[in-house]
Each structure stands twice: as structure tokens, then as C-alpha cells.
Amino acid sequence: MRTPDHGKKQFSMMEDAPATERKHSFYHDFVLDLDIKSFLDTIDHELMMKAVKHYCQDKWVLLYVERWLKSGIVQRDGKVQETEMGTPQGGVISPLLANIFLHVVFDKWMEKEHAEKAFERYADDVVVHCKTEKQAIFLLRKIEQRMKACKLSLHPLKTKIVNLRGTSEKKYASKFDFLGFSIRPQMVQFKDKLKVVPSICISIKSRQSVLEKFKELAIHKRRIPLEKIAKQLNPVIRGVINYYHHYSHGHMRYVWNQLNARLLKWEKGLYKYAAIRWLKQKYKSNPTLFAHWKLVHP
Secondary structure, eight states, X not given: OOOOOOGGGSOSSTTHHHHHHHHHHTTOSEEEEEOBTXXXXXXXXXXXXXXXXXXOOOHHHHHHHHHHHTSOEEOTTSOEEOOOBSOOTTOTTXXXXXXXXXXXXXXXXXXXXXXXXXXXXXXXXXXXXXXXHHHHHHXXXXXXXXXXXXXOOBOTTTOEEEESSOOOSSOOBSOEEETXXXXXXXXXXXXXXXXXXXXXXXXXXXXXXXXXXXXXXXXGGOOSOHHHHHHHHHHHHHHHHHHHTSSOSGGGHHHHHHHHHHHHHHOTTSOHXXXXXXXXXXXXXXXXSSGGGGTSOO
16 A cells, blocks of 8 residues: 655654744745644545545455445444544544545645645644735635535634734734644844744643643652652653753743642642752752753752
């Protein structure tokens, strides 16, 4: 079975997509932030099979893919509800099928019809870059028509035109989220001039998710040595650092300060300022105890 050649605009690693998006945003003032409404639930089976057949002619593979799509859903009462469209969410092959479908429906169509337009797509998260407001309006209309022709639709509220730093007649959103990051304009000093450039930082939703993860770990309830807590916590911290510190560091300071505050709660027998002194002493004696202390120490 052949797999789609994703080219330079597709990504094997999640980290590549935000970096490429940021690079393109330096040369494009407008962005189309696309959201496909109920994507996995509304994929047309006939069109899906056409896309799969383009990359695979093995009859046994096609047979099992078609059976998978039409296998149905077992209800709690034991009855089977037939699936007339969509691919089962949570299914092991669903991400592959969905990616093949969008590669044909969107990627190849863009390369053929709008080859000059840069875009990034990771699964069904899609952003397209435009130079001007008119380009953005025109291309959004064309993409809506393409989706409709393929029996999909863009979410009317979540799909939007974003103006990062261009001139426009209408007022648009000035930032958008992509793969856990927020891309927004920022004033930066270049020699003797102030310039507006796109910046990238953790999104509010992702920041809340990281903080919620630390809360769920219930550090303050663990009656074990702090060194053991560090050993359990550091793999999580390193994972967050490796992804969200890939581009800059300052935007994560709040997250690490909140984690240090949770570490203070671990020492219940001390008053606030005594606990702060205790944690600072821990840092001085072992500054690498927690992985984030090299970035924001107590």
C-alpha cells in the first residue's frame, strides 16, 4: 500500500508545524483558521473509498476498510446502529483514513488550484496564509465550495479570518490557536524602529490543561520524600518543556511559578515564608532536582 507523499507542507512531527506556521506568518499578514464541522462524523464513505483506492489497489485491504466504515455502532441495549457516514472515533485506523481523505480533498486540491498559497495541516487542524484581506476572503469562499463539493462543511463560528498585522476594511480576530500554541502580533524593537511581528506562545487552553495535569497529580497529598516526587514528576515536566519551550521561554514562567507554589504546599508543617525559605534552600542544595528549576527556580 502506497502512502500519500505529504511534501513540505505536511509534518511527520508535531513540532514542525507551528515552526513552519510562524515562518510563513512573517511574510503573510492574514491567516485562514479553518475548522471542519464534525469532520470524523461526516466523512462520506463513497468518497473515502475513492481516496483509499487511489493509494491502494489491494482488494483485501479495500474490503476490510469498507467493512470497518460500515460496521455500525453497538448501542447499550445491544442493537446495532448502522453507520452511513463518518469513521469511528477512537478507532485505530480512523486517523490514517481521515488523513488520507483530507490529503486528497484539501492538500492536493490546494497544490493544484492555489499552489502559491502556503498552508499547514496537522490532522484536521488547518491554517492557510494570505497576503491581503481580499485574498483571504476569496480563498475562504473557494475552500467553502471545495468542502461542500466533498460533502463537508466549515464551522461557521470557529472558522475565521485572522489579521496579524495587515490593513483591512473590516475588523478581524488578531490571533489564532494552532496545535497548543497561540500566534499573535507583538511589538518588537529592531535597532531604532518598532515592528509588529508574529509571536508564538502557549495557548490559554493548553496552559490550563498543563496546570490541571499538575493539580491532578496532587503533589501536596503525597507523604513521600521530595526526591521521589521529583523522580515521578520530572518526566511530565520534561515533556512540557520539550514541546512548549521549543520556540521561547518567557511565556511559560506562569506555569512554572504555579508548579513551585504547589511544591510549597507539600511542606504542610511550615508557615508561608518559612516554606519559601525551605524550598529556596532545597534549590540551592540541589538546583537540578526538578527539571523546570533551570528555567524558573523558587
